[in-house]
Amino acid sequence: MVSEVRKTRLGGREGAVIARVLPYVSWLITPLLILLGWQLVVSLGVYPEFIIPSPAAVLERGVEVIVSGRLWENTQVTLVQTLLGLGIGALSGVFLGYFAAKNRWVDTLLSPLVVTFQSTPVVAYAPLLVIWFRDGITSKVITSALIVFFPMFLNTVVALRNVPPSLRDLMLSLRASRWQMFTLLEVSSGLPIILGGLKVSATLAVIGSVVGEFINADAGLGFLIEQARNAYDTPLVIVTVLTLALSARLLYGFVEFLEGRLLHWQRRGSR
Amino acid sequence: MMRKLFAFLLGALLLVGIPAATAQETRELTFFLTFVPNIQFSPVYVALERGYFEQRGYVGDAPLNVVIEHGDEPLGVDLIAAGELQFGLVSGEQLLAARAAGRPVVFVHEWFQEYPVGVVVPDGSDIESVSDLAGRRVGIPGRFGASYSGLTALLTSNGMTEADIDLEEIGFNAPEVVCVGGVDASVIYINNEPLQIANRAAAGDCGDVTGVRVFPVAAAVDMVSNGIITNESTIAEDPRLVSDVVYAFDAGLRAVINNPAEAYLISADYVDGLPLDEPLRAALETAAARQVEWLAENPTATREAIAERRVALLTDLQAQFSSNSLIQLEVLLASIELWDADRLGFSELESWEQTQAVLLEMGFMEAPLDDLSSAFTNDFLPGTAQG
Numbered sequence: 001m002v003s004e005v006r007k008t009r010l011g012g013r014e015g016a017v018i019a020r021v022l023p024y025v026s027w028l029i030t031p032l033l034i035l036l037g038w039q040l041v042v043s044l045g046v047y048p049e050f051i052i053p054s055p056a057a058v059l060e061r062g063v064e065v066i067v068s069g070r071l072w073e074n075t076q077v078t079l080v081q082t083l084l085g086l087g088i089g090a091l092s093g094v095f096l097g098y099f100a101a102k103n104r105w106v107d108t109l110l111s112p113l114v115v116t117f118q119s120t121p122v123v124a125y126a127p128l129l130v131i132w133f134r135d136g137i138t139s140k141v142i143t144s145a146l147i148v149f150f151p152m153f154l155n156t157v158v159a160l161r162n163v164p165p166s167l168r169d170l171m172l173s174l175r176a177s178r179w180q181m182f183t184l185l186e187v188s189s190g191l192p193i194i195l196g197g198l199k200v201s202a203t204l205a206v207i208g209s210v211v212g213e214f215i216n217a218d219a220g221l222g223f224l225i226e227q228a229r230n231a232y233d234t235p236l237v238i239v240t241v242l243t244l245a246l247s248a249r250l251l252y253g254f255v256e257f258l259e260g261r262l263l264h265w266q267r268r269g270s271r
Numbered sequence: 272m273m274r275k276l277f278a279f280l281l282g283a284l285l286l287v288g289i290p291a292a293t294a295q296e297t298r299e300l301t302f303f304l305t306f307v308p309n310i311q312f313s314p315v316y317v318a319l320e321r322g323y324f325e326q327r328g329y330v331g332d333a334p335l336n337v338v339i340e341h342g343d344e345p346l347g348v349d350l351i352a353a354g355e356l357q358f359g360l361v362s363g364e365q366l367l368a369a370r371a372a373g374r375p376v377v378f379v380h381e382w383f384q385e386y387p388v389g390v391v392v393p394d395g396s397d398i399e400s401v402s403d404l405a406g407r408r409v410g411i412p413g414r415f416g417a418s419y420s421g422l423t424a425l426l427t428s429n430g431m432t433e434a435d436i437d438l439e440e441i442g443f444n445a446p447e448v449v450c451v452g453g454v455d456a457s458v459i460y461i462n463n464e465p466l467q468i469a470n471r472a473a474a475g476d477c478g479d480v481t482g483v484r485v486f487p488v489a490a491a492v493d494m495v496s497n498g499i500i501t502n503e504s505t506i507a508e509d510p511r512l513v514s515d516v517v518y519a520f521d522a523g524l525r526a527v528i529n530n531p532a533e534a535y536l537i538s539a540d541y542v543d544g545l546p547l548d549e550p551l552r553a554a555l556e557t558a559a560a561r562q563v564e565w566l567a568e569n570p571t572a573t574r575e576a577i578a579e580r581r582v583a584l585l586t587d588l589q590a591q592f593s594s595n596s597l598i599q600l601e602v603l604l605a606s607i608e609l610w611d612a613d614r615l616g617f618s619e620l621e622s623w624e625q626t627q628a629v630l631l632e633m634g635f636m637e638a639p640l641d642d643l644s645s646a647f648t649n650d651f652l653p654g655t656a657q658g
Contacts, residue, residue, distance in 0.1 A: 047353065048352070048353055049373070050349070050352065050353075050372060050373045050374055051349060051352075051353050131442065131444065215442075216413060216440060216442050218414065218440060226415065227415070229345040229346075230344075230345055230365075230368070230415050230416070230635075231368055231372065231635055232345065232348070232349070232368055232369045232371075232372030232373075232374060233372060234372075
């Protein structure tokens with residue numbers, strides 16, 4: 001009954017237009033609401049402006065660091081570390097995850113270790129990585145790769161174990177080779193779960209990279225946040241945090257795009 | 272029925288009221304400290320254990336119940352500036368940078384009378400002066416904080432800039448990096464890392480290094496280091512609280528300077544892993560008791576005489592214990608040398624001017640403060656009108 005009423009209210013062309021426009025408008029509405037709330041907190045003087053600066057002050061500082069090139073210089077460093085960490089972590093996670101899914105011994109050896117490390121906060125062991133791999137971006141890339149590795153490993157194991165046995169039997173009855181089993185069945189069937197893991201990993205990679213920068217760095221967005229905090233430049237801290245959020249969102253969006261391209265057959269099939 | 276209900280409500284109100292009344296008996300005060308529990312915070316531990324915070328009461332009101340909170344400096348300064356906390360031990364340059372960015376914080380007690388940063392070089396090194404650092408690899412924890420400010424001041428006073436040296440960020444690992452020859456020199460806290468390196472060298476655990484030499488920043492520039500900060504509103508609305516807290520810290524500091532053996536024993540309850548086996552504890556207890564007697568017999572003992580007693584204490588203990596057992600006591604004794612002064616806690620405008628000049632040189636401040644003298648006050652020190 002309720003769904004009928006909704007159908008009537010949003011039915012026909014109106015409903016279709018709203019459904020099409022809503023995702024785009026929500027991109028605008030949510031930040032606008034946050035901005036309004038933020039300005040309200042500033043106007044009411046809930047906190048002094050050095051703790052919560054006004055949106056205008058943050059915008060002004062943002063323009064300054066964009067024009068000076070300081071923001072982009074540091075964003076580049078973080079992005080390079082993040083992409084390297086994501087690549088290394090994702091590839092090694094999928095690679096070892098595949099063998100763990102296929103071989104009980106590998107699984108028995110690796111899984112407890114992976115679960116233990118996944119439950120350990122990266123900030124706890126990141127200082128050690130910085131000491132061990134001190135030079136340049138290496139420690140940040142490794143921190144990022146490690147944080148990405150765990151979800152990719154686990155998702156790959158789950159993905160391959162979820163291949164329907166009936167399809168596996170069908171392939172075997174058709175005398176499919178190992179390679180054919182891998183490319184035609186396991187990759188196609190496991191890809192949605194693996195890409196789901198990659199989406200989560202894309203945002204985690206940024207966290208890994210920045211955690212390393214917080215501990216020891218001379219460039220990057222984490223370093224810029226530390227510099228801004230030490231200079232009591234709260235507007236710059238917020239500008240940098242927003243840049244980090246945007247970078248993570250763009251990476252997530254890229255994986256979504258990749259997912260759309262690689263899994264287009266799935267959507268066609270479900271129509 | 273109504274009477275029963277009334278009695279029940281009254282009983283409930285009393286029950287709810289009891290904890291509130293108990294809570295009002297003491298006044299909670301959080302004292303912010305940077306880093307982690309450390310022997311260098313012994314003046315605070317001694318003030319807490321000796322009850323100096325409660326000693327003067329509080330305007331006839333509830334006594335202070337002080338708890339310690341550790342965190343990083345910018346966070347502590349912001350919490351104090353926003354009135355979320357009221358007091359903390361923070362470095363002078365952080366205070367200036369914070370005031371330049373609009374934080375209403377004020378320095379009320381200069382704990383370190385000498386800037387604790389310097390540059391350490393291995394004994395056999397051909398670096399014999401600061402100018403010899405040109406073109407050499409110099410380690411630093413990072414381009415932030417007192418180490419960076421100190422290095423900038425040291426280089427500037429010798430007509431050099433950062434570009435003249437090969438500066439490498441090594442985190443807080445100077446002893447390890449210096450011992451393996453990873454750098455030619457390193458920026459360090461003079462009351463800590465040189466002792467650790469010398470300790471390793473003595474144990475044959477520091478490569479070719481047999482000892483160290485230190486170039487202290489304080490020998491070149493008089494900069495403000497760590498001290499107590501509070502916010503302007505606490506000073507305006509609650510000056511008695513400020514003087515009580517300054518009094519308590521100052522009394523703790525004096526107690527540490529006068530009797531470091533006792534301070535070490537007290538600090539062991541606060542600092543995890545402080546070397547203190549039974550023989551060392553017994554030796555320190557004996558030394559502390561002797562010092563109490565000596566101070567009672569010599570109530571007008573001079574700074575120099577007390578300093579001699581500290582040297583004698585260390586010499587005596589070194590004859591009985593390994594350098595590993597005594598390393599933290601040595602850190603405390605070296606720190607005392609940086610704290611001790613004729614007028615504990617006193618700040619001079621000239622030191623603030625030099626600190627500001629360094630921050631301007633580093634680009635951490637864009638312009639000098641309009642009124643630098645508002646950044647600090649000596650008005651709450653014991654013996655002054657408000658103290």
